[in-house]
Amino acid sequence: MDEIEIDKLRLRCVIGVTDPERLAKSDVVLDLKVGTDLRKVARSDSLADGWDYRSATKAVIALVEESEYRTVEALAEAVAHTIVVGFGATAVRVRVHKPGALRFTDSVGVAIRRGLADYPASDLTGADLEGSVAA
Structure with a gap:
């Protein structure tokens, strides 16, 4: 499987359990490896045939x-x-790190892999993703 790599996406969000962590946004760093078939775009050299990583x-x-x-x-x-x-990717590896979360480290984080089989068929038929943001 081919992969599109999006590295070191630096963002800010409320993340954490303690009261101070809930009061202000913290830095997070994401790395994405998106599994998709790149043969068609490689042959045509046309963005229209590729996976829309910008969107x-x-x-x-x-x-x-x-x-x-x-x-x-x-x-x-x-x-x-x-x-x-x-966005119809076949699979994805998501790595999320929180810089400064643990003393004596640069960052702490997780890496997960998910694919089509990890989500119910009902999700894959045009589900509204607006509800995926936690309150």
């Missing part, structure tokens, strides 16, 4: 910046759902 990235930015998750795991899952369900 997908804009959707991820909006999702993350508006979110208020407690865990990086929940944030990673929401991003994966957006990429697979909302």
Whole structure:
């Protein structure tokens, strides 16, 4: 499977469990590896035949910046759902890191892999992703 890589997407969102973490936005860093078939766009050299990573990235930015998750795991899952369900990727690896979250480290984070089989068929038939942002 081919992959589109989106590295070091630096965003800010409310993320964390403690009261101070819930009061202000924190930095998060995302890396995405999006599984998709790139043969058609490679042959045609036309963006119209490729996976729309610009629109997908804009959707991820909006999702993350508006979110208020407690865990990086929940944030990673929401991003994966957006990429697979909302933008038709075959699979995605989402890595979310929170710089400064743990003393003596640069960052702490998670990496998850999701694909079409991880979401119900009803999700894959045009579900509205607006509800994926946690309150």
